[in-house]
Amino acid sequence: xxxxxxxxxxxxxxxxxxxxxxxxxxxxxxxxxxxxxxxxxxxxxxxxxxxxxxxxxxxxxxxxxxxxxxxxxxxxxxxxxxxxxxxxxxxxxxxxxxxxxxxxxxxxxxxxxxxxxxxxxxxxxxxxxxxxxxxxxxxxxxxxxxxxxxxxxxxxxxxxxxxxxxxxxxxxxxxxxxxxxxxxxxxx
Amino acid sequence: xxxxxxxxxxxxxxxxxxxxxxxxxxxxxxxxxxxxxxxxxxxxxxxxxxxxxxxxxxxxxxxxxxxxxxxxxxxxxxxxxxxxxxxxxxxxxxxxxxxxxxxxxxxxxxxxxxxxxxxxxxxxxxxxxxxxxxxxxxxxxxxxxxxxxxxxxxxxxxxxxxxxxxxxxxxxxxxxxxxxxxxxxxxx
Amino acid sequence: xxxxxxxxxxxxxxxxxxxxxxxxxxxxxxxxxxxxxxxxxxxxxxxxxxxxxxxxxxxxxxxxxxxxxxxxxxxxxxxxxxxxxxxxxxxxxxxxxxxxxxxxxxxxxxxxxxxxxxxxxxxxxxxxxxxxxxxxxxxxxxxxxxxxxxxxxxxxxxxxxxxxxxxxxxxxxxxxxxxxxxxxxxxx
Amino acid sequence: xxxxxxxxxxxxxxxxxxxxxxxxxxxxxxxxxxxxxxxxxxxxxxxxxxxxxxxxxxxxxxxxxxxxxxxxxxxxxxxxxxxxxxxxxxxxxxxxxxxxxxxxxxxxxxxxxxxxxxxxxxxxxxxxxxxxxxxxxxxxxxxxxxxxxxxxxxxxxxxxxxxxxxxxxxxxxxxxxxxxxxxxxxxx
DNA sequence: GATGAATGAGTGTTCATTCAT
DNA sequence: TATGAATGAACACTCATTCAT
Numbered sequence: 001x002x003x004x005x006x007x008x009x010x011x012x013x014x015x016x017x018x019x020x021x022x023x024x025x026x027x028x029x030x031x032x033x034x035x036x037x038x039x040x041x042x043x044x045x046x047x048x049x050x051x052x053x054x055x056x057x058x059x060x061x062x063x064x065x066x067x068x069x070x071x072x073x074x075x076x077x078x079x080x081x082x083x084x085x086x087x088x089x090x091x092x093x094x095x096x097x098x099x100x101x102x103x104x105x106x107x108x109x110x111x112x113x114x115x116x117x118x119x120x121x122x123x124x125x126x127x128x129x130x131x132x133x134x135x136x137x138x139x140x141x142x143x144x145x146x147x148x149x150x151x152x153x154x155x156x157x158x159x160x161x162x163x164x165x166x167x168x169x170x171x172x173x174x175x176x177x178x179x180x181x182x183x184x185x186x187x188x
Numbered sequence: 189x190x191x192x193x194x195x196x197x198x199x200x201x202x203x204x205x206x207x208x209x210x211x212x213x214x215x216x217x218x219x220x221x222x223x224x225x226x227x228x229x230x231x232x233x234x235x236x237x238x239x240x241x242x243x244x245x246x247x248x249x250x251x252x253x254x255x256x257x258x259x260x261x262x263x264x265x266x267x268x269x270x271x272x273x274x275x276x277x278x279x280x281x282x283x284x285x286x287x288x289x290x291x292x293x294x295x296x297x298x299x300x301x302x303x304x305x306x307x308x309x310x311x312x313x314x315x316x317x318x319x320x321x322x323x324x325x326x327x328x329x330x331x332x333x334x335x336x337x338x339x340x341x342x343x344x345x346x347x348x349x350x351x352x353x354x355x356x357x358x359x360x361x362x363x364x365x366x367x368x369x370x371x372x373x374x375x376x
Numbered sequence: 377x378x379x380x381x382x383x384x385x386x387x388x389x390x391x392x393x394x395x396x397x398x399x400x401x402x403x404x405x406x407x408x409x410x411x412x413x414x415x416x417x418x419x420x421x422x423x424x425x426x427x428x429x430x431x432x433x434x435x436x437x438x439x440x441x442x443x444x445x446x447x448x449x450x451x452x453x454x455x456x457x458x459x460x461x462x463x464x465x466x467x468x469x470x471x472x473x474x475x476x477x478x479x480x481x482x483x484x485x486x487x488x489x490x491x492x493x494x495x496x497x498x499x500x501x502x503x504x505x506x507x508x509x510x511x512x513x514x515x516x517x518x519x520x521x522x523x524x525x526x527x528x529x530x531x532x533x534x535x536x537x538x539x540x541x542x543x544x545x546x547x548x549x550x551x552x553x554x555x556x557x558x559x560x561x562x563x564x
Numbered sequence: 565x566x567x568x569x570x571x572x573x574x575x576x577x578x579x580x581x582x583x584x585x586x587x588x589x590x591x592x593x594x595x596x597x598x599x600x601x602x603x604x605x606x607x608x609x610x611x612x613x614x615x616x617x618x619x620x621x622x623x624x625x626x627x628x629x630x631x632x633x634x635x636x637x638x639x640x641x642x643x644x645x646x647x648x649x650x651x652x653x654x655x656x657x658x659x660x661x662x663x664x665x666x667x668x669x670x671x672x673x674x675x676x677x678x679x680x681x682x683x684x685x686x687x688x689x690x691x692x693x694x695x696x697x698x699x700x701x702x703x704x705x706x707x708x709x710x711x712x713x714x715x716x717x718x719x720x721x722x723x724x725x726x727x728x729x730x731x732x733x734x735x736x737x738x739x740x741x742x743x744x745x746x747x748x749x750x751x752x
Numbered sequence: 753g754a755t756g757a758a759t760g761a762g763t764g765t766t767c768a769t770t771c772a773t
Numbered sequence: 774t775a776t777g778a779a780t781g782a783a784c785a786c787t788c789a790t791t792c793a794t
Contacts, residue, residue, distance in 0.1 A: 400678060400679070401674070401677070401678030401679065403591045403678065403679075404678050404679050479677075482673075482674070482677065483674075483677075483678065485670075485729060485732075485733070486589075486670070486671075486674035486678070488733070489589070489667075489670065489671075489732045489733065490588065490589030490591065490592055490671065490674070491588075491589065491591075491592050496733060499733060500733045500734065500735050503730065503733055503735040504735050504736055507735070507736070523742055523745075523746075524746060526739060526742060527739060527742040527743045527745070527746035528746060530727070530730070530738060530739065530743055531723060531743060531746070531747075533726060533730065534722065534723045534725075534726025534727045534729075534730065535719060535722045535723060535726055536726065537722075537725065537726035537729045537730075538721060538722025538723055538724065538725035538726035539718070539722045541673060541722075541725045542691065542718070542721065542722065542725075544673075544677045545673070545676070545677065545684060545687060545688045545691055546688065547688050547691040547692050547695070548692055548695070550718060551714060551715060551718065554711050554714060554715040555715045555718055555719060557711075557715070558711070558712055558715035558716060558719070559719075
């Protein structure tokens with residue numbers, strides 16, 4: 001079992017790196033920046049992570065797990081009680097954290113599609129899992145209409161990502177409540 | 189007035205750079221790559237564009253104009269005849285070009301939010317313009333219901349961006365037709 | 377056709393790098409050392425050579441060509457007049473330049489066998505060529521005795537390399553004349 | 565007096581390090597590699613050897629002793645019975661182990677002449693000892709002809725090293741038997 | 753207009769070495 | 774004895790940018 005010191009240091013690096021990437025993106029975050037931010041040498045950074053990619057993977061895995069947990073939690077709530085509101089609440093909760101997770105999410109996607117095939121595969125696998133989880137749940141909501149469940153699951157994922165982009169661009173104040181109401185009115 | 193040669197050369201650079209960025213992203217496209225692809229020297233490239241940013245701006249402006257034109261054209265069609273189908277057709281057309289414009293679009297957004305504030309401002313301005321144009325048109329579709337028009341305009345933009353991301357990640361075969369039908373069924 | 381300036385600079389780099397490698401070996405010669413020695417930046421070095429390996433190859437090719445020329449020249453002399461003396465003179469000439477070519481030769485071999493497979497292939501091809509050239513010539517000297525020609529060609533190459541090593545180690549003053557006389561006495 | 569554990573561990577390190585150097589050369593063998601191969605930490609490695617150089621010295625001393633023993637053994641055999649065959653057998657035995665000792669031998673020489681003056685001195689001293697031992701024995705073989713004994717002793721050492729190089733470069737299948745026969749025919 | 757040559761501040765990465773526990 | 778953690782000086786290599794001609 002590892003000592004607390006080691007675990008802490010690796011955790012410190014992970015947190016600091018995530019923060020820097022959240023601020024500047026993957027390409028604009030150098031290992032020197034990260035090391036400086038944790039007050040360690042680059043050598044120490046390499047003691048804990050064998051490469052920049054290794055670190056990015058850890059950040060990505062942690063990030064993707066957070067989203068997966070959120071979706072699973074959301075779906076469980078849907079099963080137990082008020083169905084329709086929960087999906088929308090999920091969307092809104094998701095997007096209200098734009099300034100944190102949202103940025104990381106988009107930066108990881110940028111990195112994945114431009115120059116990191118393995119990362120892309122990881123993210124892709126998660127997207128598929130998220131969507132099918134959603135679809136399975138929506139099957140109940142749509143009383144077994146498979147086509148609707150399929151289509152709406154794609155739509156939900158898209159809407160979240162799309163709103164994240166608009167959030168990052170800070171285009172306009174996004175009327176989350178209105179959008180939620182609109183969706184609920186239409187869907188049910 | 190500039191000579192045709194100069195105009196052509198600048199155009200050549202623009203086209204080649206756009207192609208390379210479409211393939212590799214902004215950060216992974218070097219000026220050396222671009223110069224080589226146009227068969228000119230880096231010096232010549234600098235004669236036409238004073239910096240990499242200058243070139244990126246030109247690419248972005250051209251790209252944003254293409255989308256703006258597409259939206260205006262779409263809206264005009266909506267006004268004249270069958271309203272509902274056109275919006276959806278627009279979405280589908282937009283997304284079916286994912287492998288081209290879509291990539292450029294996402295790469296420019298990545299660049300904008302990570303390290304190019306002026307670029308971000310340009311894109312942001314376009315997003316606002318696109319959405320308000322859509323909203324104004326949707327006002328007719330929704331018989332003056334402003335809240336619906338507002339919400340749906342945000343949704344349309346989001347859905348397009350979101351589906352572009354899924355397309356770039358090549359997650360799963362996206363059922364564009366099903367999604368379109370779903371939206372039409374629900375909206376009207 | 378390239379300008380003299382460019383040719384000169386590349387030549388300067390080649391010469392300086394060869395000198396440094398002659399002094400310190402391949403692994404202990406850094407690109408920073410080379411750049412400093414030519415009074416240029418590392419960037420300029422990379423403008424002329426795309427990698428350290430590229431530079432090493434150029435050094436190796438130049439070096440191997442010098443030896444090949446020497447052997448061919450030696451063989452031509454053998455054909456025309458006094459056979460036996462020339463081979464031995466060649467050996468002695470070869471070894472008397474130990475402090476220059478010899479060092480480079482051994483350092484390139486070290487690099488080749490430890491961490492540079494392509495370089496090893498180049499050197500290997502040259503060794504084969506050198507030996508077969510020698511063997512073909514020795515066929516006359518040994519009046520058609522193929523086995524002797526074959527064996528002695530291997531021996532000549534070995535002796536040169538072996539004496540180079542002893543020269544580099546500066547073990548003892550090597551009695552080149554005595555060795556030459558011994559070989560001549562025995563062979564003829 | 566050191567415990568057996570300590571002696572064993574130091575021996576384990578020595579053997580593992582020698583194997584790694586035989587495979588990859590001195591410069592390409594890191595202390596981390598060695599520690600990992602013995603299943604100890606780098607810290608423990610430093611407990612037994614105060615530096616990489618210290619370890620290299622131990623490897624070299626062991627290696628040089630093996631060769632010295634082989635030569636002494638060879639010379640003893642020469643004294644007792646068939647003189648001429650033994651020298652040649654020695655050469656051939658020596659070279660047939662090219663893939664093992666030969667590699668280590670050459671890698672140590674590379675290290676010695678590029679960046680390790682003290683190592684060079686050790687190897688140099690051994691070479692001198694080896695040659696004089698050979699020469700003294702050859703004095704009998706050549707019936708007191710000092711010049712021949714001197715020259716041939718240099719030659720024998722050279723031939724071995726030279727053939728090792730060709731073996732490492734894997735230039736061509738070396739006709740050891742033919743070379744041996746050639747030497748015997750000529751010398752006696 | 754056009755170019756080849758030069759630059760230098762960064763990049764991620766490596767590795768022998770140190771040291772508190 | 775033994776070790777995990779930390780270090781920092783190198784290292785090969787990249788790239789937007791400059792400039793004399």
